[in-house]
Amino acid sequence: MLLGLEDVQQVAACTEASQTRQLGRSVARKRRNNRGAxxxxxxxxxxxxxxxxxxxxxxxxxxxxxxxxxxxxxxxxxxxxxxxxxxxxxxxxxxxxxxxx
Incomplete structure (x- = not known):
């Protein structure tokens, strides 16, 4: 049973990490649009x-x-x-x- 929960936790962690990376990229893009204004x-x-x-x-x-x-x-x-x-x-x-x- 622990092995099954470990797989679920790994999938959840990978999904969360990819969402965090995508969020970080979108924030960086938004910040560049306002330079000099x-x-x-x-x-x-x-x-x-x-x-x-x-x-x-x-x-x-x-x-x-x-x-x-x-x-x-x-x-x-x-x-x-x-x-x-x-x-x-x-x-x-x-x-x-x-x-x-």
């Missing part, structure tokens, strides 16, 4: 990650900003949602054009 009504906090020294390491000339990378991240504070906008300015030297910092 953060609501405009949420408050935004700008965080700028900048370099300390804005002189060229090669020629000691002044660096100027040539662009920036921007990413939005949803942050949850208890009972409050907000969007944290992180900016990373890019700098380059006009004198030697050695690279981008």
């Amino acid at each position: 953060l609501s405009a009504h949420l408050p935004r906090i700008d965080v700028v990650v900048d370099i300390d020294d804005k002189t060229c390491p090669s020629c000691q000339g002044d660096l100027h900003q040539i662009g920036e990378d921007k990413s939005d991240r949803l942050d949850m504070v208890p009972a409050q949602f907000r969007v944290v906008v992180t900016r990373r300015p890019k700098y380059a030297c006009r004198a030697c054009e050695d690279g981008v910092l």
Whole structure:
């Protein structure tokens, strides 16, 4: 009798595992559909990650900003949602054009 119950338990466990895997895949698909669509009504906090020294390491000339990378991240504070906008300015030297910092 125990062998018969063991087979039933194994079948039930396999069925439950396959359902869990299918559920996990559907949740992952749903999450990908909303990337980049953060609501405009949420408050935004700008965080700028900048370099300390804005002189060229090669020629000691002044660096100027040539662009920036921007990413939005949803942050949850208890009972409050907000969007944290992180900016990373890019700098380059006009004198030697050695690279981008």
